[in-house]
Amino acid sequence: MNDQTRPAAPVDAELFKRPWIFIRGVPAMKFLPPEGPPEIAFAGRSNVGKSSLINGLVRQSGLARTSNTPGRTQELNYFVPDGYSGAAGDLPPMALVDMPGYGYAQAPKEQVDAWTRLVFDYLRGRVTLKRVYLLIDSRHGIKKNDEEVLTLLDKAAISYQIILTKTDKIKAAGVPRLIEETLLKIKKRAAAFPVVLATSSEKNEGMDELREAIALVVNGG
Numbered sequence: 001m002n003d004q005t006r007p008a009a010p011v012d013a014e015l016f017k018r019p020w021i022f023i024r025g026v027p028a029m030k031f032l033p034p035e036g037p038p039e040i041a042f043a044g045r046s047n048v049g050k051s052s053l054i055n056g057l058v059r060q061s062g063l064a065r066t067s068n069t070p071g072r073t074q075e076l077n078y079f080v081p082d083g084y085s086g087a088a089g090d091l092p093p094m095a096l097v098d099m100p101g102y103g104y105a106q107a108p109k110e111q112v113d114a115w116t117r118l119v120f121d122y123l124r125g126r127v128t129l130k131r132v133y134l135l136i137d138s139r140h141g142i143k144k145n146d147e148e149v150l151t152l153l154d155k156a157a158i159s160y161q162i163i164l165t166k167t168d169k170i171k172a173a174g175v176p177r178l179i180e181e182t183l184l185k186i187k188k189r190a191a192a193f194p195v196v197l198a199t200s201s202e203k204n205e206g207m208d209e210l211r212e213a214i215a216l217v218v219n220g221g
């Protein structure tokens, strides 16, 4: 360890109380930062609530841009805790990666193809990607294009966990049943972490469980 090197902050739920910053938007694989800190990515259909969930996690409502209109996030957006120069020896302890959504048919085909390629290439090929959170809208459940992403992750042996979003939009009594149904659907999938998280960014629910789950993954648990 030289003078410029300091140990990274431990990754625990406290890390999410610190300010987080946007460091880079990646429109294509060649613009990815060098592989360094562990990355946790948020994937899912357009409008499922990926960017809102990241804001909820770090308690900063305007950090990741959100929108009512699907197709808001168009690059792989990197967020890290503030206070690290990014130089060797002073890297942040982890990064959160907000991804463009898939399955948005209204955008021009070329754009949709480019996003889809970027999402799939990143998921398949990123060595420092430690876990993918695959977001599923509580009202819609797992769709065909979600299944394709799950299959890709199983084949690439990338650990993933399902997060149900927008639970405030369904009856509270329906949530446990939806969790059970979702668990049944992923039971035979090799890379699926066998716990389904239920969240509402709107009502700030499920965030502590998610923070703890992320800390465990980053710490190698």
Ligand SMILES: Nc1nc2c(ncn2[C@@H]2O[C@H](COP(=O)(O)OP(=O)(O)OP(=O)(O)O)[C@@H](O)[C@H]2O)c(=O)[nH]1
Binding pocket: 044, 045, 046, 047, 048, 049, 050, 051, 052, 053, 065, 066, 067, 068, 069, 070, 071, 072, 073, 074, 099, 100, 101, 102, 165, 166, 167, 168, 169, 199, 200, 201, 202, 203
């Ligand atoms: N009711 C409710 N609405 C939510 C929740 N999370 C997100 N939304 C709304 O859903 C819409 C889409 O949210 P985003 O976070 O932009 O979704 P996204 O998955 O990042 O979308 P793209 O970047 O377009 O793929 C916005 O209008 C949000 O306010 C939630 O927990 N409850």
Ligand SMILES: [Mg+2]
Binding pocket: 050, 051, 052, 065, 066, 072, 073, 098, 099
């Ligand atoms: Mg988004």
